[in-house]
Amino acid sequence: MGLDMQSSPSATENAKYQKEYCEHHEECLKKIQAVLDGGATEDEKEHFRNNMDHCLHCIKMYHLEKCVKESLQSKIDKRLCPDNLVATIKAKLNI
């Protein structure tokens, strides 16, 4: 899913070289979400890679978006279909 962040500098080690506030944060956030969703265009991926080198704000947004997405995937219980419902459907269809 998305792009590998390991090659990008960490927020801590390069913080002094990076801008704290992104004036385009809404547009950048849309691109970050597309990258995380695996649906980004090549232009969006390129913009993402470039931004991750110098925009602390975008790095923070990336990690928060990733965290929220992973929490939705891993923390919310997956409800399983009751066995009796499966049996009922099969019985109604006679299969």
Added chain:
Amino acid sequence: MSVIMSEEIEEIPLAASETSYSDNERNDIFKREFMPHINSMYNFAFRLTMDEDDANDLVQDTYLKAFRFISSFERGTNAKAWLFRILKNSFINDYRKRSKEPSKVDYQEVETTYNSEEAAEVDHTTDLRIETVQDMIGDEVATALNSLPVDFRTVIILCDIEGFTYEEMAKILDIPIGTVRSRLHRARNLLKDKLRTYAASMGYDTDEH
């Protein structure tokens, strides 16, 4: 194919051409291509209805329709997306009949809010801490998700819980990919607002600085 009342959403996805299957083929498609998705379908139904009995009815209704209109399904194509689309449309039609939740009104209100110039100036991200989200338990995240208007809840379920691509979501929801992306963006901003508000009410630290 029109299978429902004219004012309702068409529930069964149109096929380029209908296929005439034998009884054995119908049963085989149902068992091999439809039934493997029943847990995902039930989970989707439960997250939409937030009620076990309604989820049971919705899943049963969807599978019976799928079997009845199986000639509209092209074998070997994306059965999960096809089934999800039927379920989603059944939910909308049933939901509007019951008028339990004013989704359309809520949806439009939130769309308006997030399209406004004022909203564009608001940064929805930096005052919700990663650590706060990491500390939340599943029920807390689920509560925030469940509090979203159904159209926003739906795109997050499809994308983040079920892992559909934008293209698949566009087909399930019958909207352009650009609308999928913008609706997801707004849904996530709203979800983060809910998480931040909930975290603040529970005493989590939500201040970045």
